[in-house]
Amino acid sequence: MIEVRNVSKAFNSGANAVQALDDVSFVVPDGEIVGFVGANGAGKTTCMRIIVGVLAGDSGEIMYDGALIDAEVRRSIGYMPSERGLWAKDKVFPQLQYLAELHGLTPTDATQEVEKWLTELDVIQYKDAKLQTLSTGNAQRVQLASALVSRPKMLILDEPFSGLDPIAVMNMSAVIRKMADTGISVLFSSHQLELIDELCDKVLIIQAGKIVQNGTPSELREKAGAPPTVQIPTPLANIFKELIS
Amino acid sequence: MNAFSVIFKHEFWKRITSRVFIITTAIYVVLIVGGMNIVNFLMNNYLADTAQDASGASGAGMPAPSPDCTQEVMQMQTAQSAGDAGLGGMDSPAYFVALAVAVFVFMMIYMNGMPIATGVVEEKSGRVVEILLACVKPWQLMTGKILGIGATALIQAGAIIASVIVGIYTTGAGEMLNSFGLDIVPTVILGFLWFLVGFFTYVVFFAALASTVSRPEELNSAMTPITLFTIIPFYLGIYLLPFQPDAIYVKIMEYVPLFSPFIMPNAYALGSATLLENIISLAISIAALPFFFMLAAKIYEVSVLHSGSRLKLRKVFGEIRK
Secondary structure, eight states: OEEEEEEEEEESOGGGOEEEEEEEEEEEOTTOEEEEEOOTTSSHHHHHHHHHTSSOOSEEEEEETTEEOOHHHHTTEEEEOSSOOOOTTSBHHHHHHHHHHHTTOOHHHHHHHHHHHHHHTTOGGGTTSBGGGSOHHHHHHHHHHHHHTTOOSEEEEESTTTTOOHHHHHHHHHHHHHHHHTTOEEEEEOSOHHHHHHHOSEEEEEETTEEEEEEOHHHHHHHHTOOOOOOOSSOHHHHHHHHHO | OOHHHHHHHHHHHHHHTSHHHHHHHHHHHHHHHHHHHHHHHHHHHHHHHHHHHHHHHTOTTOOOOOHHHHHHHHHHHHHHHHHHSTTTOTTSHHHHHHHHHHHHHHHHHHHHHHHHHHHHHHHHHTTHHHHHHTTSOHHHHHHHHHHHHHHHHHHHHHHHHHHHHHHHHHHTHHHHHHHTTOOHHHHHHHHHHHHHHHHHHHHHHHHHHHTTOSSGGGHHHHTHHHHHHHHHHHHIIIIITTTOTTOHHHHHHTTSTTTHHHHHHHHHHHTSSOHHHHHHHHHHHHHHHHHHHHHHHHHHHHHTTOOSSOOOHHHHHHHHHO
């Protein structure tokens, strides 16, 4: 379980100071998918960067299973940043292998994990291709694979579905659900609210660095007095998949 | 395996299997061995002609010049230029050895410092650095990269030195240099040690300065300060030292860490610094390495996640002071 306790972070100082996070607290329980929603600049990415240790908060604590998170635990976080990035000129397989080993896996285990996730995400045929030769969608799948190959205990995914076609979204959300079902805590941000609604066990809404709402999708709907959702019998993505298969 | 060794292994293999590294190392080996033999052949012809001319001028019927005669002619020429200025002048064998050592140190720093800088910018521009920093500390990433590429630089330096030794044996240059009072073995060993110290003194700044930019196009401008810092001592070592070896500012620079890698080995080759003085200067430079490393690691840590336009050094130091 990841626990964010009273985390604050400001950028710049004096007249240019920006309070990116203001006393933010929330919990991501084991086996749950928590959606992080907010406008651009609301503080989602800053918060995620602080959890993974890329940025340091000005105050507050990040806990994992009741203890302060340390470097060793941080190595077990699978992280997909909002600004996608791997080595464009390198082949897919070796760079994923390197990342897996960097997270503490033995070379043999790393090879197994890379094979497994490239197969699962349907990009195994590109394992010897240079990343820059892949389409945006396939590169994004490789990027998700880079977060999964380390046998993570938690997943922090910053807008994992942006720029993907509906089938890729379905495929990737199924993978994320499968990971959560194994007991992994998942925190992901997205601007695709229908996806948040469909995939998340809990939703956090952040505005100007503060968590303004926190609850399950139906709780939030009730709070807002919104009418219940109407279920469309066959989602358009399924029809699309049928038509092209 | 800990994160540091994984980074070291990754950087080492990436560099040593790169086409650029293999081809440039092979070219250097061929150029050095081939070049030394060609120069030796041309010099022997020139010196034999000079000796023949000298004997021809002193009268017909004189005996043909002995093999030692060519060496005597060369020694005479060297002695003549030695009188011109400083330590044997710019055409003395000692000067050429000093020049070769300085060029070697300079070339090795540049040839292996630039891949480190390029690697840092590639990781920044490709945004992969954020993923890496989620599981390793900035200093681990920087050190792993420097040591990984440094290990390949060591192999390359070894290949270059080995080809110099092969060149010396095949041309008989060792005997000739010894006859001029040059101790070639300690000169080569000191050159190698100064390369090691100079390499690690400078490349930490290649990595640190590269982290202040986000695009490969900006790399050259970011490297300007360190380029100046290598060129100035390099030129001082090859142009100032031979003519003013005892000047007080030269003597001071022989012990200043960023200058000494280019000045001390030359001073030894030219005979203006002793082995003991070299050892003392080496010890000072080695003692300064942790300080340079910590400074570079701080610059790297502050700059590596910055994106956008180039970070000014004033701003970087302001952040460090916070």
